[in-house]
Amino acid sequence: MAAQIPGAAHPGEYAPADIAYGARLYDAQCTTCHGANGDGVGGVDLRSGKFRTAVTDQDLVRVITNGIQGTGMLAFKLDTAEMTGVVAYLRNMNTFDRGSMTPGDAARGRITFEGKGGCLRCHRVGAQGALVAPDLSDIGAIRSPASLQRSLTDPTSQMMPINRPVRAVTRDGTVINGRRLNEDTYTVQLLDDQERLVALTKADLREYTILTTSPMPAQKNMPPGELADLLAYLLSLKGR
Amino acid sequence: MTRRTVAGAWLVLLLAVLVSLRLHAQVGYDRLLDAAKEPRNWLLYSGGYFSNRYSQLTQITPANTKNLELSWMYQAAVAGAWQTTPLVVDGIMYLTQRPNDVVALDAKTGRVFWIYRHPPAVDQIVCCGANNRGLAILGDTLYMGTLDAHLVAIHAKSGRPLWKTKVAEAKAGYSLTLAPLAVKDKIIVGVGGGEYGIRGFVAAYDARSGNEVWRFYTIPAPGEPGGDSWKACPATSTAFCDPDAWKHGGGSVWVTGSYDPNLNLTYWGVGNAGPDWNNEQRPGDNLYTDSVVALDADTGRLKWHYQFTPNDRYDYDSVQVPVLADIVWRGAPLKAMIWANRNGNFYVLERETGRFLVGKPFVKVNWMDTFDERGRPHQTSQPPGMPTWPGNQGGTNWYSPSYSPHTGLFYIPAWEGYATIFGGTAVQYQEGRNFGGGVNRPFVPVPGAPAVPGTRRGPINNWTEAAASGAVLALDAASGELKWKFAMTDVTDSGILTTASDLLFTGGREGYFQALDARTGTLLWKTNLGAQIVSGPITYEAAGKQYVATIAGLSLCVFSLRD
Numbered sequence: 001m002a003a004q005i006p007g008a009a010h011p012g013e014y015a016p017a018d019i020a021y022g023a024r025l026y027d028a029q030c031t032t033c034h035g036a037n038g039d040g041v042g043g044v045d046l047r048s049g050k051f052r053t054a055v056t057d058q059d060l061v062r063v064i065t066n067g068i069q070g071t072g073m074l075a076f077k078l079d080t081a082e083m084t085g086v087v088a089y090l091r092n093m094n095t096f097d098r099g100s101m102t103p104g105d106a107a108r109g110r111i112t113f114e115g116k117g118g119c120l121r122c123h124r125v126g127a128q129g130a131l132v133a134p135d136l137s138d139i140g141a142i143r144s145p146a147s148l149q150r151s152l153t154d155p156t157s158q159m160m161p162i163n164r165p166v167r168a169v170t171r172d173g174t175v176i177n178g179r180r181l182n183e184d185t186y187t188v189q190l191l192d193d194q195e196r197l198v199a200l201t202k203a204d205l206r207e208y209t210i211l212t213t214s215p216m217p218a219q220k221n222m223p224p225g226e227l228a229d230l231l232a233y234l235l236s237l238k239g240r
Numbered sequence: 241m242t243r244r245t246v247a248g249a250w251l252v253l254l255l256a257v258l259v260s261l262r263l264h265a266q267v268g269y270d271r272l273l274d275a276a277k278e279p280r281n282w283l284l285y286s287g288g289y290f291s292n293r294y295s296q297l298t299q300i301t302p303a304n305t306k307n308l309e310l311s312w313m314y315q316a317a318v319a320g321a322w323q324t325t326p327l328v329v330d331g332i333m334y335l336t337q338r339p340n341d342v343v344a345l346d347a348k349t350g351r352v353f354w355i356y357r358h359p360p361a362v363d364q365i366v367c368c369g370a371n372n373r374g375l376a377i378l379g380d381t382l383y384m385g386t387l388d389a390h391l392v393a394i395h396a397k398s399g400r401p402l403w404k405t406k407v408a409e410a411k412a413g414y415s416l417t418l419a420p421l422a423v424k425d426k427i428i429v430g431v432g433g434g435e436y437g438i439r440g441f442v443a444a445y446d447a448r449s450g451n452e453v454w455r456f457y458t459i460p461a462p463g464e465p466g467g468d469s470w471k472a473c474p475a476t477s478t479a480f481c482d483p484d485a486w487k488h489g490g491g492s493v494w495v496t497g498s499y500d501p502n503l504n505l506t507y508w509g510v511g512n513a514g515p516d517w518n519n520e521q522r523p524g525d526n527l528y529t530d531s532v533v534a535l536d537a538d539t540g541r542l543k544w545h546y547q548f549t550p551n552d553r554y555d556y557d558s559v560q561v562p563v564l565a566d567i568v569w570r571g572a573p574l575k576a577m578i579w580a581n582r583n584g585n586f587y588v589l590e591r592e593t594g595r596f597l598v599g600k601p602f603v604k605v606n607w608m609d610t611f612d613e614r615g616r617p618h619q620t621s622q623p624p625g626m627p628t629w630p631g632n633q634g635g636t637n638w639y640s641p642s643y644s645p646h647t648g649l650f651y652i653p654a655w656e657g658y659a660t661i662f663g664g665t666a667v668q669y670q671e672g673r674n675f676g677g678g679v680n681r682p683f684v685p686v687p688g689a690p691a692v693p694g695t696r697r698g699p700i701n702n703w704t705e706a707a708a709s710g711a712v713l714a715l716d717a718a719s720g721e722l723k724w725k726f727a728m729t730d731v732t733d734s735g736i737l738t739t740a741s742d743l744l745f746t747g748g749r750e751g752y753f754q755a756l757d758a759r760t761g762t763l764l765w766k767t768n769l770g771a772q773i774v775s776g777p778i779t780y781e782a783a784g785k786q787y788v789a790t791i792a793g794l795s796l797c798v799f800s801l802r803d
Binding site: 144159161183 | 458627665680685686687689690699700701702703704705706707727728729730748750753766
């Protein structure tokens with residue numbers, strides 16, 4: 001009985017935004033030893049795509065997380081988004097075009113987020129905003145840059161199944177709309193559109209629907225620069 | 241008092257003495273043979289040699305399940321999936337708990353008589369936690385396999401060890417997690433360790449001395465029958481190929497087998513090939529991995545085998561409980577073996593010869609499409625990066641199914657809508673090191689979405705029905721045709737129990753324990769026990785009262801009808 005190996009290699013499917021984010025992190029943390037071209041350590045050429053102690057992406061994660069004892073390779077504490085980015089960059093160093101880097105300016109992104117973007121009408125960051133949509137306080141640590149970028153332009157494609165909106169109609173005709181928090185065979189727990197925690201027993205419902213379309217408006221007409229700024233802001237949200 | 245009444249009184253006294261002797265008698269082989277005739281007890285892991293997990297008890301019925309209430313609980317101290325099935329013998333319950341304890345308690349109250357603790361060894365290696373699935377009893381002796389690959393005999397009254405036999409080398413990744421099977425004067429076990437490159441086997445030990453009587457290797461050596469299913473490496477292969485693949489070919493046996501006394505055959509499901517996911521480095525069918533083997537119970541000699549998944553690259557262990565059933569097949573009586581495999585297919589085999597009769601998917605299957613007349617699957621390996629159904633944990637797994645001779649239905653715990661994107665990498669064997677050779681990814685609907693956890697969960701289901709859901713499927717035992725389905729939101733690792741009053745008991749990861757109508761699948765009763773159920777329920781009777789026992793989380797929960 002072998003358990004599933006989580007987060008394993010995914011050859012050839014690295015998202016541009018992940019690679020771009022990883023490049024930034026690489027520049028900040030790795031170039032001191034490995035150099036801008038990945039050949040700063042004798043006998044190691046990161047751009048070759050071949051690593052002495054790592055075959056799979058999981059191996060890379062392990063080496064980066066634990067370091068290599070007896071060498072200059074230190075252990076790095078990266079969150080999921082950062083690790084996804086760095087691994088994606090390492091896998092694509094040879095072909096990555098630095099001109100395509102996506103994240104913009106986080107401070108400008110915050111202004112858009114809190115201002116004309118209207119994001120706080122549904123989302124929450126820290127103590128600000130509403131609870132109707134998922135809390136974004138640590139979204140930059142738990143979602144990859146590529147996923148965040150796509151969630152701006154195509155929210156449905158990135159909606160986590162647990163966050164799917166649900167619609168329930170009780171026997172007496174009361175309609176309850178909300179965001180799903182948990183569900184089992186007999187019950188569902190949700191946060192309704194009045195921001196109340198509600199638990200429903202399915203047997204008491206006349207109708208129960210799990211919607212697969214995100215209620216978030218897609219930012220199709222936002223200028224690319226503003227999107228890049230928003231992405232940078234979201235990536236800066238690492239929780240506390 | 242007349243002579244006749246005196247004689248009558250003597251007879252009554254004699255009967256009383258006999259009954260009381262019977263109550264305190266040893267569990268001889270004759271009692272194991274006829275376990276179905278004393279449904280007040282639960283004498284074997286699956287309830288009887290045919291492994292139906294079916295009981296003749298009828299005090300609890302579909303009409304009175306609403307009166308079920310908790311009679312007592314027993315709490316263990318060591319967290320982790322508690323997979324054991326208790327035995328019940330004349331009012332005493334015997335069960336194992338993590339890591340390798342045996343507990344004897346009063347089946348009416350849950351109060352403990354004694355606890356035997358097998359000390360954990362420093363060199364034991366197990367893939368998936370300190371699992372133990374239970375005991376065998378023969379005479380006055382209990383038998384437990386241990387994580388450090390020993391077989392221990394324990395006196396059922398004193399809780400003292402009688403002997404310990406080393407079955408295999410723990411530091412090489414061998415372990416014993418199954419409940420042993422007592423047949424005649426032998427105790428039969430198999431070894432776990434399929435993720436560590438073991439060479440699996442089934443072995444029988446003399447119940448009194450602990451001496452090994454026979455051993456059947458699930459991986460034949462070169463020159464032995466089946467040895468040529470571990471093919472020589474091609475001279476020009478660019479991929480890594482292991483010329484000694486058979487030496488660490490896996491074939492673990494970690495779930496209890498079955499026994500047909502008339503045929504004197506004992507049946508065992510065999511686990512995955514090693515390495516689990518890289519089949520390229522072990523060309524050939526890799527017998528007897530992912531197979532059922534029928535062994536002569538006296539000698540361990542192989543009578544027949546059937547391989548469910550040749551040259552497996554999906555970790556489709558065939559360690560399901562072999563369910564034996566005498567059914568009608570195409571109008572004629574058939575000594576059948578019915579089997580819902582981790583690979584997603586339901587099978588009917590003729591159990592005297594192993595002849596393949598039926599193969600039919602019970603969940604979505606795309607690793608194969610058709611069977612030839614001998615039951616060999618035509619494999620349809622998916623392109624790299626594409627999902628394979630069922631996923632790594634299977635359409636079902638080791639979870640006990642149930643067969644009810646009363647309904648003629650075969651009940652299985654199933655995972656639906658569950659897929660994995662498989663990939664293999666070369667891996668060199670090193671003793672005691674993981675030998676999986678895989679780069680698998682769960683198939684999830686949104687990048688980064690949570691996947692179904694392999695073996696455990698917290699209280700929030702954040703992978704949801706989008707990653708997989710659970711079900712109890714009721715199949716016609718002769719055809720595999722679906723008769724009804726009880727859908728669950730989350731997947732289930734719970735076994736299933738049925739009774740002669742057409743009740744079905746089962747649990748699931750959500751922590752509900754529920755009673756269904758075995759004929760229709762209608763929910764009759766449920767209770768929330770608050771933690772996952774990862775073992776098979778049992779039923780027994782003590783002092784005239786029927787009990788149903790299940791384990792949720794750290795709690796053994798025992799139910800009976802309100803007085």
